[in-house]
Amino acid sequence: MFSGRLLRISHNALGKPHHRGMAVYSSELWDEIRGKLSMFPGGSVNLVKQESGIAVLTVNNPDRMNAFSGTMMLELQDRVSQLENWKEGKGLIVHGAGGTFCSGSDLNAVRAISNPQDGMKMCMFMQDTLTRLLRLPLISVALVEGRALGGGAELTTACDFRLMTPSSEIQFVHKHMGLVPGWGGAARLVRIVGSQGALKLLAAALKVDSALAERIGLSDGVVATGAGTALAEAEHWLGDFTRGPAPVIQAIKKVALSGRERPLEDALRKEKEVFGTVWGGSANLEALARKSKHK
Numbered sequence: 001m002f003s004g005r006l007l008r009i010s011h012n013a014l015g016k017p018h019h020r021g022m023a024v025y026s027s028e029l030w031d032e033i034r035g036k037l038s039m040f041p042g043g044s045v046n047l048v049k050q051e052s053g054i055a056v057l058t059v060n061n062p063d064r065m066n067a068f069s070g071t072m073m074l075e076l077q078d079r080v081s082q083l084e085n086w087k088e089g090k091g092l093i094v095h096g097a098g099g100t101f102c103s104g105s106d107l108n109a110v111r112a113i114s115n116p117q118d119g120m121k122m123c124m125f126m127q128d129t130l131t132r133l134l135r136l137p138l139i140s141v142a143l144v145e146g147r148a149l150g151g152g153a154e155l156t157t158a159c160d161f162r163l164m165t166p167s168s169e170i171q172f173v174h175k176h177m178g179l180v181p182g183w184g185g186a187a188r189l190v191r192i193v194g195s196q197g198a199l200k201l202l203a204a205a206l207k208v209d210s211a212l213a214e215r216i217g218l219s220d221g222v223v224a225t226g227a228g229t230a231l232a233e234a235e236h237w238l239g240d241f242t243r244g245p246a247p248v249i250q251a252i253k254k255v256a257l258s259g260r261e262r263p264l265e266d267a268l269r270k271e272k273e274v275f276g277t278v279w280g281g282s283a284n285l286e287a288l289a290r291k292s293k294h295k
């Protein structure tokens with residue numbers, strides 16, 4: 001059985017663990033995994049970084065309902081690396097091409113790598129990429145049109161927020177495939193809808209429509225359907241959270257993220273560190289000079 005090496009967590013002077021980088025597993029593992037995934041081509045993952053500071057990531061394999069081929073998994077990792085280095089970035093919208101979100105991993109590839117060793121490699125690779133996606137210093141939203149199935153449902157949980165069109169559905173179909181989520185989707189789902197909610201969605205493989213998703217906190221809102229309409233509405237919605245200078249928006253995401261992921265003392269230390277990057281910064285000094293009132 002393939003045993004992946006977890007990224008070693010170092011300890012500070014107080015003996016408390018602290019996170020090194022944003023990855024989960026050691027990148028030394030990736031050469032072998034990348035070689036395997038490159039054998040399953042098709043589709044693409046496209047990234048457009050806009051002047052507004054909002055980027056749009058498109059899962060593009062419409063002939064297969066935007067299923068993830070091996071090369072798309074590789075491209076997703078590359079796109080996440082690009083976004084990690086985007087200094088002007090503030091927000092990210094993840095959506096699918098052709099009016100549907102994503103139908104999970106490409107079943108043709110899945111059939112070809114159905115042995116446990118290869119499955120484990122793919123699982124680690126996608127866990128790592130989606131964890132890095134969630135940890136981007138950008139406020140991210142998954143825009144779900146059509147269906148988000150299996151790994152597609154897991155991808156929605158790797159964003160800070162989810163928006164759905166009225167007729168769209170999110171479904172963790174893994175049980176019907178004799179599986180559990182392996183791209184980190186179960187761990188993230190528990191943090192979004194609680195352990196009881198996650199257990200229900202996974203164990204019943206429930207089809208979650210936009211109304212139910214909003215009721216249980218899986219979705220943060222409904223946007224209208226139509227060519228280009230949903231994307232424009234999602235950008236408008238995200239604009240409320242990304243208005244302002246990039247260093248401040250990125251700092252907000254970082255403190256929220258550390259509060260979500262770290263034990264309290266560790267999160268407080270991180271918050272202090274991030275606070276130090278904005279205190280006395282240009283946005284802070286300009287606000288002080290304006291003598292802002294918050295009526």
Ligand SMILES: CCC(=O)SCCNC(=O)CCNC(=O)[C@H](O)C(C)(C)COP(=O)(O)OP(=O)(O)OC[C@H]1O[C@@H](n2cnc3c(N)ncnc32)[C@H](O)[C@@H]1OP(=O)(O)O
Binds near residue numbers: 179
């Ligand atoms: C990480 C674990 C995982 O993600 S396991 C994968 C979980 N996903 C699935 O099982 C999805 C299976 N697909 C479906 O249920 C249906 O195709 C859905 C997505 C509901 C769409 O249904 P419908 O609108 O009737 O279209 P269709 O079935 O004719 O599909 C159009 C073409 O797309 C293909 N497709 C769809 N999903 C995948 C997939 N995950 N991998 C590979 N191909 C997929 C269909 O086979 C179909 O192709 P074709 O036109 O028959 O050549």
